[in-house]
Amino acid sequence: MVEARQAAPASRLFRHGVASGDPLVDRVIIWTRVTTPAGRATVRWRVGSDPQLSRVTAQGTVETSALRDFTVKVDVPGLNPGRAYYYAFDTEGETSPTGRTRTLPEDSVARVRLASISCSNYPAGYFNVYRCLANREDLDAVLHLGDYIYEFANGVYGDGSAFGRMPLPAGEATTLADYRMRYATYRSDVDLQAAHAAHPFIVVWDDHEIVNDASRVGAPTHKGTGADWRTRLGAAYQAYLEWLPVRESTMPGIRLYRAFRFGRLVDLLMLDTRGLRDRQALPRDTAALFDPARSLLGAEQEAWLTSNLGRSQQVGTAWRVLGQQVLFAPLAPAGTAPQNTDVWDGYPASRTRLMDYLTRQRISNLAILTGDIHSSWAMDVPRNPFRSYTPTTGEGSLAVEIVTPAISSPPLFAGAGLREQSALLRLAAPHLKYLDGDSRGYVLLDVDAQRIQAEWYFVPTVDTRTSEEKKAATFVCERGSSRLSTA
Numbered sequence: 001m002v003e004a005r006q007a008a009p010a011s012r013l014f015r016h017g018v019a020s021g022d023p024l025v026d027r028v029i030i031w032t033r034v035t036t037p038a039g040r041a042t043v044r045w046r047v048g049s050d051p052q053l054s055r056v057t058a059q060g061t062v063e064t065s066a067l068r069d070f071t072v073k074v075d076v077p078g079l080n081p082g083r084a085y086y087y088a089f090d091t092e093g094e095t096s097p098t099g100r101t102r103t104l105p106e107d108s109v110a111r112v113r114l115a116s117i118s119c120s121n122y123p124a125g126y127f128n129v130y131r132c133l134a135n136r137e138d139l140d141a142v143l144h145l146g147d148y149i150y151e152f153a154n155g156v157y158g159d160g161s162a163f164g165r166m167p168l169p170a171g172e173a174t175t176l177a178d179y180r181m182r183y184a185t186y187r188s189d190v191d192l193q194a195a196h197a198a199h200p201f202i203v204v205w206d207d208h209e210i211v212n213d214a215s216r217v218g219a220p221t222h223k224g225t226g227a228d229w230r231t232r233l234g235a236a237y238q239a240y241l242e243w244l245p246v247r248e249s250t251m252p253g254i255r256l257y258r259a260f261r262f263g264r265l266v267d268l269l270m271l272d273t274r275g276l277r278d279r280q281a282l283p284r285d286t287a288a289l290f291d292p293a294r295s296l297l298g299a300e301q302e303a304w305l306t307s308n309l310g311r312s313q314q315v316g317t318a319w320r321v322l323g324q325q326v327l328f329a330p331l332a333p334a335g336t337a338p339q340n341t342d343v344w345d346g347y348p349a350s351r352t353r354l355m356d357y358l359t360r361q362r363i364s365n366l367a368i369l370t371g372d373i374h375s376s377w378a379m380d381v382p383r384n385p386f387r388s389y390t391p392t393t394g395e396g397s398l399a400v401e402i403v404t405p406a407i408s409s410p411p412l413f414a415g416a417g418l419r420e421q422s423a424l425l426r427l428a429a430p431h432l433k434y435l436d437g438d439s440r441g442y443v444l445l446d447v448d449a450q451r452i453q454a455e456w457y458f459v460p461t462v463d464t465r466t467s468e469e470k471k472a473a474t475f476v477c478e479r480g481s482s483r484l485s486t487a
């Protein structure tokens with residue numbers, strides 16, 4: 001497998017592969033990019049029910065140009081629910097690789113399998129996790145929970161010069177041209193291309209698609225760039241929409257939060273906890289930290305989230321799943337300043353409003369999927385784990401949280417002193433069921449009507465290409481329990 005992908009033939013026009021995403025019961029986004037010196041390109045697309053595309057279900061043509069960085073995105077309608085489809089593109093006498101995708105099921109479905117991933121850092125190592133996902137045949141979709149790219153200059157957070165993984169541009173990405181070039185670098189990776197070609201992706205961004213610790217109004221490290229913040233944020237958002245197979249909203253402003261319904265089994269709500277948040281508060285700034293008006297989601301997204309959770313509960317969907325970026329469960333005792341204010345601990349009013357809603361409306365069977373922190377966590381989610389929670393029974397827990405490790409970014413415990421702190425955290429946090437900060441990998445979420453099962457898979461290295469993986473841990477949340485236990 002390793003030798004085969006290293007020797008994969010290069011495409012002249014379709015150098016960045018194909019991708020699909022945002023599946024619904026009757027449609028799906030398909031994506032590619034054309035590398036051409038021409039000013040415009042006419043691209044033919046085909047979707048069929050067999051890998052050879054001998055039975056074409058839908059087809060058409062689309063124009064692309066430098067205005068969209070020669071990316072192509074088609075929202076293919078008229079498909080059947082719960083079906084696998086295949087797709088390809090043609091232009092200037094060349095045919096793209098063939099991709100495989102899948103529509104969402106409708107009504108009764110016995111099982112859903114999702115993979116959650118985050119933090120793919122090109123110069124930090126090979127994308128072996130993407131290869132492992134490409135090799136799986138059992139996924140309905142892949143959830144990328146943010147940090148699809150990193151904006152840093154090479155050497156700031158990973159140095160790819162020794163093994164040919166230099167991100168372009170060499171400096172920090174700040175302009176539209178920079179972000180486009182950075183996505184092109186990442187999308188040149190054969191393992192990333194293989195994962196996209198094998199499965200539909202459902203994606204949302206975090207901060208590094210913009211800049212470290214970004215908010216809607218700025219970022220600490222942006223000030224030294226001399227660039228206008230709104231211009232930079234708009235450029236990052238435009239490049240993200242161009243290069244990812246995400247369905248674009250017709251509403252103004254940044255809108256990446258959206259819903260996906262897997263029959264009567266799972267309502268998946270993808271949240272944007274980055275682009276709409278208020279500025280991050282310093283731990284010592286208690287006035288800002290505990291300001292009841294501060295929001296991690298923004299008022300509109302908060303209302304959308306609670307409305308969708310309530311509707312899902314009312315219609316009897318078995319499970320509600322949130323795909324989001326930063327740690328949700330409390331780690332700091334109520335009323336005390338947290339060490340990390342970039343997570344939900346740093347926006348206590350937002351979390352309290354959501355927990356109040358869960359309690360008031362009796363929202364049950366909720367799983368929160370998280371990325372960002374380059375480590376693996378399994379947690380119950382009580383309102384106050386230090387006072388109103390019983391670890392042995394899970395009493396007091398409102399949901400469960402499942403945190404996926406990084407694809408290639410340095411693991412959490414690579415930082416000096418964090419391993420020692422984690423030992424104290426394991427003792428002090430009664431709702432923490434599992435923590436690994438040494439490994440890179442992904443989480444497989446296996447859902448049926450009776451339970452959600454989370455399996456952590458780790459890769460042995462990112463220093464060389466490999467498709468090896470091992471299952472490291474398995475936790476289960478039984479329906480009605482709102483608690484995780486070892487399987």
